[in-house]
Amino acid sequence: MILEHARACGASAVQAAVSQNVGLAVTVRRGEVETLEYERDQQMGLIAYFGQSKGSASTTDFSPAALRQTAEAACRIARHTEPDPHAGLPDPDEQARDWPDLQLDHPWDCPADRAIDLARQIEAAGFAVDPRVENSEGASVGTRRKMTFLGDSQGFMGGFRSTRHSISCALVARGAGGMQRDYSYGTSRDPARLPAADAVGCEAAERALRRLDARKVGTQQCPVLFVPEMARSLIGSFARAISGGAQYRKSSFLLDAAGQEVFPGWMHIAEDPLLPGALGSAPFDGEGVRTRARDLIAAGVLQDYILDSYSARRLGLRTTGNAGGARNVSVRPHPGEKGLPELLSDMGTGLLVTEMIGQGVNLVTGDYSRGAAGFWVENGEIAYPVEEITIAGNLRDIYRRIAAVGNDVDLRGNIRTGSILVEAMTVAGD
């Protein structure tokens, strides 16, 4: 109906995306319910083309009048914007015709009472670890089910349901040198794959405890080992730098780098959007283009960019099915048998980074510098916690100096990597 209305307003091509979300989120703090939130969101987004001119509009109000108004707004805008020879719907031959069930929909029958009990159990397990765990920011349980639907005026119609459930806990421990807070979480499309409640509570407590009485270290060059959650951001910067937008705007430190050796020769990074049940999976992208598994880095060399149909046309290439971004970017562990303890002993003496704060990544130049906290490591053993330091370098250089990728792969996000050991970075402290 909305496509027809936009056509009636004079649009030559139209794309509409509809999403609806239903969810429940509870937070328990110090054993009592703090918040109980019922979520119900919906949104309709529309892109109208008048020839090569484009206008977009969206609404959360689904009344017939609001939907009509939204279509008219997109058309009004498209009458004013200037034509762009690269604008338009994707090539219909690139769009998905049929798709496999990616097992993304696992509703969790978890009424509020049960979610509250579970959150209480998570938090209680954390408090039981040590009397120094004296405060809490709460334990949370959330479940959400989403319906995504996409249609366009050249005949694409597709939709799928997906779920995402999570449990988390943030605890505060007190030591001689003040308080430290840390957290733990699990998230999955399938509630059966969430970690045990007790494990999440205990991990949050242990993480807060081990940070107590942290100090600074001296300013120096040293090896840096990133735990998987932090290593993820190094790979995230890589994905942004090879995205079509950063390439055609010439605002990437990896400009025109396809075919170049960006990482050490043993490194492999793949994208696998069709991985069943994974958090980044989708059968088609934000334009209805089919998604497919491919290599981004093979033997250290950049194979391809991350493109939607607009950026592909700008660069004279074909879309890679990445409207909406890269999906399930996976770094292959190397050498395969090493986890965090082995990488610590490979590092010898250096910094283990478990937390970073602040921005500090310049995608145009690759300059990288962020606030960090973690542990000082001596002879492969954790010596003491550190905080109030920064780590810096240039990403081009950091990527080339990766010495190993652990097999402790973190599956809780769209980027899947193990710990990453970098030969040397600048640490600033005292």
Add this chain to the structure above:
Amino acid sequence: MIDSLARETLLEPGGVTDDGLASVLGATFGRGTDGGDCYFQFTSQEGWSLEDGLVKSASFNIERGVGIRVISGDQTGFAYSDEISLPAMLEAGRTARSIASAGQTGSVAVRPGVARETALYLPDDPLGSLDEARKIELLKHMDAVARAADPRVTQVICSLAGGREVVLVLTAEGELVTDVRPLVRMNVQVLAEQGGRRESGSSGGGGRSGYAFFTEEDRAGAYAREAVRQALLNLEAVDAPAGTMKGVLGPGWPGVLLHEAIGHGLEGDFNRKGTSAFAGRIGERVAAPGISIVDDGTLPGRRGSLNVDDEGTITQQTMLIEDGYLRGYMQDRLNGRLSGTRSTGNGRRESYAHLPMPRMTNTYMLPGTTDPGEILASVDRGLYAVNFGGGQVDITSGKFVFSASEAYLIEDGRVTRPVKGAPLIGNGPDVLTRVSMIGNDLELDTGVGTCGKEGQGVPVGVGQPTLRIDGMTVGGTQAA
């Protein structure tokens, strides 16, 4: 006028009358609850962008809904609906009150709450303040100024965004308060190239007004020139130093230091829960003598200002730190009540689909008496940081970072070479005790700040005079 506009926009389309509101209040907030509110919101906003010299895309968005919050002790039940009708509200109310013990159905009369006497901004819709052709002209002007400024400029990306939020807050006690909030913003990013080196610069501004804000005094052109200046400066920048040194922070946007280092730590929720490094420290010295910091939601037309906050409380100027001593926290109604005090007009939420929390408005340090030139001349060796990107804080340990995007070395009291962007890291509860000089040049930022907390973004302002800080850790790559 604002009241009737809010009723027309929010209540009338769904046929919601005062009697209907009274019945929702009666059914939702009976015995067993300690208050709460219904928050009605209609937001319309647009964004236009220019790239390659052409305005090729623009968008328009509307968001409408009502959020109902029921409070019982320190527990909150919350549900929302994107349909504003009596049945939808009754259902959301029933869901939200499931946290409270069984109550009694009654009726609460709806009556006007306390409104601000002189509005801080006009209710006019920015979207209609310029016609479409002139919005495009404004972006093209910005692009032309940037490209004409220097031949090394290779890419210019500009954006113009505006919106209006129509808000109606109905408290559990039946008080009805409305606000209509315009907000505009322009931004420009340029790339410059020289000898194979490529660097960027950006600038922008805005506030609670119409688009005329950008044509007055040619602010759009000034942002473009500023972005070019920064990009060219970055082409010359050398690697930043690494280590602990003396620092001088410039006036205005560097006030993001205050926002991160102490602002979040003084929000009432973290202090009631005892998770802030500042908890229980009212009356203690937390900053050097001479330092006074306020949060002020009442500055006319500023990005962080509000006539009333998102709980319907009139905003105010709140003294946070006075002459170095911690004086007070920022509160919303829930945390104010649970802490035995009152709301300071800092209850804010991203939208009807989010719960309110204590949040900053415009946070700034009052000026001192020292000439900024004298402050620079007093430093033998250090870093002079005049512009920043964003920052982040861990309120429990107190550690914060904020990233300098324009900085220079100070050598023998003189500002010398520009250095590349680098983060500064410190400890909130002690960084202000290391301030040794306070400038007489208080400035507020140009209107670009958005603060994120628990996933909710709200517009804020910051400001400060030039400050000398003895001992800042700078995260560059060169041994100092």
